[in-house]
Amino acid sequence: MNLLYKSTRNKEHTVTASEAILKGLADDGGLFVPVQIPKLDVSMEALKGMSYQETAYVVMKQFLTDFTEEELKHCIRCAYDSKFDTEVIAPLVKVGDKYHLELFHGATIAFKDMALSILPHLLTTAARKNQVTNEIVILTATSGDTGKAALAGFAGVPGTRIIVFYPKDGVSQVQRLQMVTQKGENTAVVAIHGNFDQAQSGVKALFEDQELAGELSKEGYQFSSANSINIGRLVPQVVYYVYAYAKLLEHGELEAGEEINVTVPTGNFGNILAAYYAKQMGVPIAKLLCASNENKVLFDFFRTGCYDKNREFVLTSSPSMDILISSNLERLIYAIADQNAEKNRELMEALRTKGTYEITQEMKTKLSDFVGGYATEEETRAAIRDVYHKTGYVMDTHTAVAAHVCSAYQERIKDTKKALIASTASPYKFARSVLTAIDAKYDALGEMALIDELEKVSQTAVPQAIEEIRNAQIVHTRECDAEKMKDMVKEILHMAV
């Protein structure tokens, strides 16, 4: 069966999976969604024995139906290889009474690697399938982790260029160093004088700029997106929820059919949406706990049905979740509006012009799979400290937000279902925040001394990704105002400004 995709803002037009991946965003500004979520066509029993790569194939083939078996298996083989520091790709670790699904064993030690190590292969395959001869220019706004993961994925990939925009004061020191030391002729990194939402809105505006698209095409370029709005990011993320459930079964941690709760530290709503899709495919998931930091716009939304971004933007110790416009929520809004593109467009227009919208009572009743929660900065630190003292396990700040929200929920509802935590980053990526949560004395140390200290405290080896930046040369120094992103792109592509 051929699965087609349509825009969340237009019911007429459908595209194939490969077209949706190539375009990233629909011309009408909407996001591509599959016309229906496929059901898993293999049993959990069969999934139990499968490797990550095998699981990836059985899940992704149902979403990317216009890719041949050979194409898809080739993409999977190229993505999930020795770039990961463990053969199981996404290990499950039992920490206290929770299962942590560690999604940070790829090249840049954050969960973005799970999708961004395969996206360049999906994209170049999609280009070939659709006879695209233009060079593909990947434009990406990052809250810290996407940028490096996309740079690492696309560096040196023939037929592509990548331009990454990050908020100058909104990323961790390690995140910044990872990006500005990126090698590769086809890479560019720009610091924006602004926050992530401004960078993301700027990139979206560039995508929607038809005049610019025309100019680019004359020069032999076309844009595509590596942001989590691209369906080529979302689909690979569904894989690890299926895999995690099957492994829990295989290890005898669950009875057949037993439901689990999944907690996801959330920013742009991509990772948790993938868990929702996994549930719809047939994975026995009861609740999806959406964990926010102090930028708790999603918590408020799930509580009230009102999305309101008009509030102070808080810089927290979990910068990859410092987001007030969660782009992927649009896909959920569209689903709970019974795929009513007009209704969805109306709400998104209200978000754009007024910064707020309210869903109907009927839509609200369809959100019962989700529970919103948030952690304050102090609660996040306490979660890191407590888990470390009780178990010896060191969590990063993003994962700690999820762990806090999960524990608070268990406590409040007395829900005893087994809990899976999406563990999204290595503590090494946020060493200062992590170590000072354990003991304030560490704040006196320099960046690299912190790394050495974390090795002792966590008793895990320093990841390759950190070793790489210790002495690497800074090669990207561009900066610009958020309003000047278009000129910057043209300059990088050597076009007339």
Ligand SMILES: *Cc1c(COP(=O)(O)O)cnc(C)c1O
């Ligand atoms: C991107 C990111 C998140 C948020 O994921 P979304 O898909 O944007 O909700 C959480 N934690 C880390 C470490 C991240 O890099």
